[in-house]
Amino acid sequence: MSDAPVFIYIAAYDSEAAAREDYDVLLELHASGVVGTYDAAIVTKDGDGKVHVHKHEKPTQHGAWTGIGVGALVGILFPPSIIGTAIVGGAAGGVVGHLWHGMSRGDVKELGEALDAGEAALVVVGRDQLEETLDRELRRADKRLQKQIDADAKEFEKELDKAAAAG
Template sequence: MGNENLALVVGSYDNTAAASDDYQALRSGQDAGGYEIVGAVVLERDEDGKVQVKEHGDKSVGHGAAWGAGAGVVVGLFAPPLLAATAVGAGIGAILGKIKKNREEKQFGVDLEEYLAPGTSAVVAVVDDKWADRVEKALTRSDKRISKAIDSDDYERLQKAIEESADDVIEQLNS
């Protein structure tokens, strides 16, 4: 799949069980051939504001050998500060700074406090934009959902930077 026209699709949930159910529905929809997902994660933010990346099932939505690195890309596109808090390496920090600046200038991306407030969960997926409507509709249990365009250059640069330090990112995301 080419990465020319990507979208970030986010669903927000009051509880992790509903987010997990929708994540499983995304997997089923992809497996049935309804759409393709580049990567997806379930995020959970506790009342103290700490975020954990949740992965469900024995195989992940999306493709690629380094799924942990893929999760890092999804998290970085959704909320650069979350990945910056766990990522190591100047390359990743520079790309995250550029993504944050692009978001502010172009007003794309998603507000962390609105879609992952303390005590809530979110399903975050990166998809080809032709599938964004279907994926957004698949998040039936979410309290609110949104899809936003992603700059493909940001995606590719962040992916490359994370792959270069994938072991460290995976370890941090899984801790």
């Protein structure tokens, strides 16, 4: 395993409104310095079962951490036929490759099931282990899951930078 792993945190919600409220809490945690560099988005499913990734304001000034990581993760977890929104730059091979090769099949299954558990989910991809802080602060979630994947955060960030430049 690498010295600087990548962490994935998923919180599932019964409503998109609850996910958005906890997203606002995440932004406040970042602004106050409690949470460092990360990429986050709200993922929803519509009535037809299509998956949508909703990016909001940029949570950090670290260039590429702007939705590409979450987009790549959703692209791995769900077949393209059910993704209702474009995965902005997330299809860039290096980003997907880093995530894909860093996860076991069990991780992919478990993360996909967590996203399927509610109407909406808050997905966070970052360099820091956030489980304890996010479990304590994101109080509206019905189900939570964090995975440390075997991908080097520095190399992952380089791939994010490449994808952002290409996008």
